[in-house]
Amino acid sequence: MTHDRLNTLTSWHADWKGLRVAVLGMSVTGFSVADTLAELGADVLVVTERADEEYERLLPVIGARLWTGPLDTVPAELADFAADVVIASPGFAPGHPVIAWAQESGIALWGDIELAWRVRDKVVRPDGRPADWILITGTNGKTTTTRLTATMLVAGGLRAVPVGNIGTPILDAVRDPSGFDALVVELSSHQLWYLGLQTGPDAVSPHASVCLNLADDHLEWHGSADAYRDAKAHVYDLTRVACVYNKADEATRRMVEDADVVDGARAIGFDLGVPGPSDLGVVDGILVDRAFLEDRRTSALELTTIDDLAQAGLAAPHIVANILAASALARSLEVPPAAIREALRDFRLDPHRIEIVAVAGGVTWVDDSKATNPHAAASSLAAYPGAVWIVGGLLKGVDVADLVAGRGVHAKAAVVIGLEREAIVAAFSRHAPQVPVFEVVPDETEEVMARVVELAAGIARDGDVVLLAPAAASFDQFSSYADRGRRFADAVKDRFARGADGEHDGHADPTAVDPS
Missing domain, CATH: 3.90.190.20 (Mur ligase, C-terminal domain)
Structure with missing residues (x-):
């Protein structure tokens, strides 16, 4: 298999039959990958140290093979399989022996996000276009902001769902026969490291994206703070409409400045201060949008108030920052301020979050x-x-x-x-x-x-x-x-x-x- 053929696999309707794919790891994400590929007619070998009994039972039913055992070295079964593509679960770090082997061997290396992007047209909207993607990352606040954004989009009349690192595999949403207008994708730094390996016309190109903040984390996985930062920055790659960043976190501003985006994409800032044009912020206890309106030089749109947020238990400063980020993402898809207010009225934080x-x-x-x-x-x-x-x-x-x-x-x-x-x-x-x-x-x-x-x-x-x-x-x-x-x-x-x-x-x- 040459990379030339892989370059043609950019649609659910492409010819995936016979593609030899090794899937590393067998959790809910790994199973969604194996199930998708088996449905497409690919030859699938799942390689994992251990698998739940349910997955061991289901894999042969869907037509995939399973190998279990230690992965401190590359197993002969994997090497002999001669995979065209390796799709790894996010737990496999860059220095893992199997990942290093795949890269040294020149085998294409994807995550589930890359596969989902290629097959995102399985179910399309009435105008023939697949769902828009909104990508969300950050050291903290990802899940809250992902849930907030999806809630706002739904309140604005869009069919939207939170997926990815939040718990629901993105491939399950892509294959949902009801279809969606937007997928709100929470991405970990692990997933973004794999995303950063992809280049060319088949690379992920989201409608809007945000890195909420950056602080040292997962250094044992990435190897250094710089590598962690570089992985997070991939969230902005090829963004088409809005690169949302945290004005209070200089690292996120630099990410946007350095990003390779689609011409016309705008930088949209947020913080808890008074916003400038193209920003969202807070004025006298009122959350306002000065980014997504025609007269943003002299006007602002009211979204909600700190007092209203306090009544819903959402007034902690870092939660207000998440709300502003989510509002910017929702406004990029033309959700009206009234719908944002409605969404926030009944929104509650996840358990174990303040x-x-x-x-x-x-x-x-x-x-x-x-x-x-x-x-x-x-x-x-x-x-x-x-x-x-x-x-x-x-x-x-x-x-x-x-x-x-x-x-x-x-x-x-x-x-x-x-x-x-x-x-x-x-x-x-x-x-x-x-x-x-x-x-x-x-x-x-x-x-x-x-x-x-x-x-x-x-x-x-x-x-x-x-x-x-x-x-x-x-x-x-x-x-x-x-x-x-x-x-x-x-x-x-x-x-x-x-x-x-x-x-x-x-x-x-x-x-x-x-x-x-």
Whole structure:
């Protein structure tokens, strides 16, 4: 198979029969890839270290083959398969032996996003065009902004759906027989690394795109902060209408300035300040659009107000920034301001995203377990300055010193969890020695949060906030950030169910490091 033939495979209706495709990884995304290719008539070999029983049963039914085993080297079965294309699940890092082998062998290397772009015309709109794509990435806020954007588009009368890293494979949406006007695609830096390998006329070209913010994350996957940044920047490649960027984050501005976009694409800025022409921002507590109206030099369109957002629990500064970004994306598809207001009226954040799980004894308990990196935790701490901060987990190669120096210094106390506590405790000792620090030594998962809540309850007083914003991944002690958040909420509710008045039954020693 030559790359010349691959260059012809830019439509669902092209001749995919006989194409030899190795699919790396078998999760919900990997299965969507295998299922799509089998439907197209390709010869599919799934290669994975392990597969769920359901997938083992389904793969032969759809006509795909499965190989399982260790992937620390390239298995003979994969090499002998002589794949024309390797399509990798996002978990496969650039330095993985199989990825390195594919690149060295000159085999085309795609992700599921690239395949979806090529077959996006399976179901088209009445005018014969496939759905528009809106791409969303950023170190933090991706899922919230993706949901917000899709909600606004639907309120504006468009058939739209959030897909990608948010959980629903994009290929499932592409193959949905009902069809869509727009796909709102959340992209991780892993997916964007694969996206960046594609060039030429068949490369993804979105209607609009945004990188919400940039801070160090996933450095163990990418190898360096520069490589992580470069991957994120691919979100703007070949954007046709609107490159939305964060005016408060210079890195996103530079990404847009350096991007190779389609002629006519506009740069649209957002932040919490007064907007200039071609920006969205905030004026006297009113969110306004000065980008998508004719008289943007002297006029602005009202979208909503901070007071209205507060009533829906959406007034935290970083959430307001996400709302502005989503509004810019929705306005690029001509969603009217009234529809944006309507969408926001009933919108609620995902669980484990600055979610108030209890108010007891005058103390507010907040679950932001989804703050899995320092940048996200910084936003939470900015929304709740002076909180009793629960922090720790797997740091993913990221230094927390700047977070502690910038935001942790204002915490009332810190309760440190997880396997990588030493770096966090050292950061407090160096940058915030006045903040009391308590360690919870790893124990059975079922006991961790009960001890955390016991400690925090002894520290917090009437009017305080206890904030779970770990700034780290959860997999050292929990199955996911959601599991971590659920266990925190359950521990809070269990404690105050036993003491219905919510009064504290003791106070922590503010000078001690807890040894338990």
